[in-house]
Amino acid sequence: xxxxxxxxxxxxxxxxxxxxxxxxxxxxxxxxxxxxxxxxxxxxxxxxxxxxxxxxxxxxxxxxxxxxxxxxxxxxxxxxxxxxxxxxxxxxxxxxxxxxxxxxxxxxxxxxxxxxxxxxxxxxxxxxxxxxxxxxxxxxxxxxxxxxxxxxxxxxxxxxxxxxxxxxxxxxxxxxxxxxxxxxxxxxxxxxxxxxxxxxxxxxxxxxxxxxxxxxxxxxxxxxxxxxxxxxxxxxxxxxxxxxxxxxxxxxxxxxxxxxxxxxxxxxxxxxxx
Amino acid sequence: xxxxxxxxxxxxxxxxxxxxxxxxxxxxxxxxxxxxxxxxxxxxxxxxxxxxxxxxxxxxxxxxxxxxxxxxxxxxxxxxxxxxxxxxxxxxxxxxxxxxxxxxxxxxxx
Amino acid sequence: xxxxxxxxxxxxxxxxxxxxxxxxxxxxxxxxxxxxxxxxxxxxxxxxxxxxxxxxxxxxxxxxxxxxxxxxxxxxxxxxxxxxxxxxxxxxxxxxxxxxxxxxxxxxxxxxxxxxxxxxxxxxxxxxxxxxxxxxxxxxxxxxxxxxx
Numbered sequence: 001x002x003x004x005x006x007x008x009x010x011x012x013x014x015x016x017x018x019x020x021x022x023x024x025x026x027x028x029x030x031x032x033x034x035x036x037x038x039x040x041x042x043x044x045x046x047x048x049x050x051x052x053x054x055x056x057x058x059x060x061x062x063x064x065x066x067x068x069x070x071x072x073x074x075x076x077x078x079x080x081x082x083x084x085x086x087x088x089x090x091x092x093x094x095x096x097x098x099x100x101x102x103x104x105x106x107x108x109x110x111x112x113x114x115x116x117x118x119x120x121x122x123x124x125x126x127x128x129x130x131x132x133x134x135x136x137x138x139x140x141x142x143x144x145x146x147x148x149x150x151x152x153x154x155x156x157x158x159x160x161x162x163x164x165x166x167x168x169x170x171x172x173x174x175x176x177x178x179x180x181x182x183x184x185x186x187x188x189x190x191x192x193x194x195x196x197x198x199x200x201x202x203x204x205x206x207x208x209x210x211x212x213x214x215x216x217x218x219x220x221x222x223x224x225x226x227x228x229x230x231x232x233x234x235x236x237x238x239x240x241x242x243x244x245x246x247x248x249x250x251x252x253x254x255x256x257x258x259x260x261x262x263x264x265x266x267x268x269x270x271x272x273x274x
Numbered sequence: 275x276x277x278x279x280x281x282x283x284x285x286x287x288x289x290x291x292x293x294x295x296x297x298x299x300x301x302x303x304x305x306x307x308x309x310x311x312x313x314x315x316x317x318x319x320x321x322x323x324x325x326x327x328x329x330x331x332x333x334x335x336x337x338x339x340x341x342x343x344x345x346x347x348x349x350x351x352x353x354x355x356x357x358x359x360x361x362x363x364x365x366x367x368x369x370x371x372x373x374x375x376x377x378x379x380x381x382x383x384x
Numbered sequence: 385x386x387x388x389x390x391x392x393x394x395x396x397x398x399x400x401x402x403x404x405x406x407x408x409x410x411x412x413x414x415x416x417x418x419x420x421x422x423x424x425x426x427x428x429x430x431x432x433x434x435x436x437x438x439x440x441x442x443x444x445x446x447x448x449x450x451x452x453x454x455x456x457x458x459x460x461x462x463x464x465x466x467x468x469x470x471x472x473x474x475x476x477x478x479x480x481x482x483x484x485x486x487x488x489x490x491x492x493x494x495x496x497x498x499x500x501x502x503x504x505x506x507x508x509x510x511x512x513x514x515x516x517x518x519x520x521x522x523x524x525x526x527x528x529x530x531x532x533x
Contacts, residue, residue, distance in 0.1 A: 013393035069408050093403070096394035104394050146493040159410070161417065164403025166350045198277050200349050200358045207420075208484055210413035210504045219496025224503040230281075231487035237278045285482050292475045296522075311452050313445045340428045347421070372435070379438050 004028040004079055006037055008049065009090040010100050019097065021088075022046075028079065034087060035063050035074035038101075051101040058217055061153030065101050066090040071158040071215045092158040105154050111170050112152065115178040115196055120189030122246050134247040140185045147180035147225045149218045156212035156222045168201035172212035175203055176225035182232065186247045194233050203229055284342050287335040294332050320380040333376050337369045413504055420477050423470040430467045472522070476515050489514065 003025050011019035024041050035053055042049045053063040056075045063074040068088055079087065095103035121127040156172040157163050163171045170178075178197050182190035197203045206226045213223040235241035302310045309315060319325040345365050353361060399406075404421065407414040440451035483489050489511050490503040504511075 011395060013395065019395070070410075091397060093397055093399045095397060097397050098394055103397070142495060143493060145495055149496055161399075161403045161414075162350055164399035165352060165401060167352045167398070168355070169350070200277060200353075200355070202277060204277050204281050205346065205350055207417055208413065208481055208504075209410070209417035210502070211410045213502035213504060214410055214414075216500070216502070219498070219500030219502075221493070221496075221500075221502045224490055224493060227484055227490055228487050228493070230278075230485050233278050234282060234486065237276065237282070285485075288475075288478050288482065292479075295471065300525075313448050316441065316448065336431060340424075340431060343424050344428070376435055376438070379435075379441055382442060 001028050001085060003085075004032075004037060005086040006041060007086060007088045008038075008041070008101070009088075010049075011091075011097050012048075012099060019090075030080070032079050033075055034065070034067055034072075034077045034079060034082075034089065037079060037087070038074060038089070049101075050099040059151065061151030061217075064092050064103070064153040064155050064158065066092055066158065071155040073153060073155070073217045076217050092154055094158050094160070094163045095154060103154070105152075107167075108152065108154050108157055108171070108173060111174040112177060115170065115174045115181075115193055116189055117174075117177045117181060119181065119184060119187045120192065121186060122188040126249070132250045132252045134186050135250050136185060136247065143185075144180045144183040147176050147183075147220055147222075150177060150180075150220050150222075151218055153217065155215040155217060156220075159211035159215035161209050161211065162205045162207065166201060166205060169205050170197065170202055172206070172222035172226060175206065175229060176220065176222035178203075179225040179229035179232070182229070185245065188244065188246070190232070190244065191236075194236060197229065198233060203233065206230075280342060284339060287339040287342075290335045291332070291339055294328060294335060298328055298332060326380065329380070330377065333373055337372055341365050341369050411505070412508075416477055416480075420474060420481070423474040423477075426470045427467065427474060430463075430470075472519075476519060479518060480511055480515055483514075484511070 004027075006024040006026060007021050008024065009019050010016070010022045024045055026037060026040050026045065035056060038049065038051050039053075042051075051063065051065070051074070053075060054060040055062070058073050058076040061073070064071060065074050066072075066089070067074065067077055068082055068084065071092055074089070089101060091097045091101045092103040095105055095107065098104050119127075150173065152173065154173070156176075160169075160172050162169050175197060178193045181187050182193050203226060206223075208223060208227065210223050212226075213221045216222060232241060319329075342365075345361060348361055349358065405418060407418050437451055437455060440447045480489075484504075489507055491507055493503075
């Protein structure tokens, strides 16, 4: 394969009434990702092409796109793995299009914020002015750590068939994060989050199509988190849920180790005595 | 009623329907004598307290399970929060009307 | 929340109902989801028809017999088999969904290690084996009743 064809959805709000497909044929090189292809097009063929990207290594979650009908991170998708000469690239569905491949993810962030994605501690004084560290066993960490790898790329929301019709539905990302924080032993806000998600447009509109977990580029498995959230909520409403044990706090160290001596500056600062 | 209580009822009615409809079908089609669709068989079943109990239970479970499923689908059409109450009451009224009609048939017919 | 994301220049791009029906390149659970909806609608339509047909009892024996004669054509017979198939599918898949909604057969969360395998895919053989077992039992009970009745 020497050449690769990119069919890219274009939309300029200042010029176009509706999106159209533009074709680019570019040279292919071994190891090239879809993002590399788009960067090549922007640098050498058409500098008006708009897309979002940053880290180029699947960490920032900026370059989520619909690549050959599946939501993927462009930087995380080698062209060879697609096993096709033609690649169709469109913006993520279920999000409004800003321009070309740039989708507006602000609804995702607003929904994420609404589920209180932070530790709500029992003792605010200890949280504000900690006297020691919270203890957390390995098993306790593994109850939620998988879900903490979320990069908020929005691929799960683009894959979800409920988000496809219901703009009020919270969606897999916020719901998975709701479970992530509720399962954390340091957190005491599960009841508040259960209340937030137990609405007509909340967790119960997840019907386990499993597309969110298939799309997730970080192995977060939002479908699993959502089912565990349902389980926790049902157990809670039937009063079968175990009372969360408040996190234990490590005793403050009895003896403070002496601080490592800071070496003297080799160049004396102006105004200091030699 | 909270959404998770409605969902628990959806599970319970689902399990109930599996056994009730399965049992009803087995009793009617494979264990009963004669043609189950004949007028005399239908009249006999309508007069039996056991058959009527199964029939009414299937009705209650079926109407709840079906209408709760439809409600979920309608909610998924981006229904605004103000319209959810209207939807809930409409579903309750439809359910009651269907139940009333379905119970009226065997009582009135025989 | 949605209002925050809508500026004058953005173009809506929600898949809509097409997103329910079109399972595209997703895996089997996405297709099971679509089929669960379709069979649910089918069963609901059957219940409505069944109640209408039952209503003919109100016209006495004559009305009932003429309705039964009308419904005894091959088209309705095939329809009845389809309804039975839809019921079995909806019940089995419903059983799977119920188990998985309650967190059973999915296993525990695991720290993600590349290549990532989600819980549903990891436990798919177990889920399918469980469904096959339930289905096998159901068929066994049905056959036993037919033989020994």
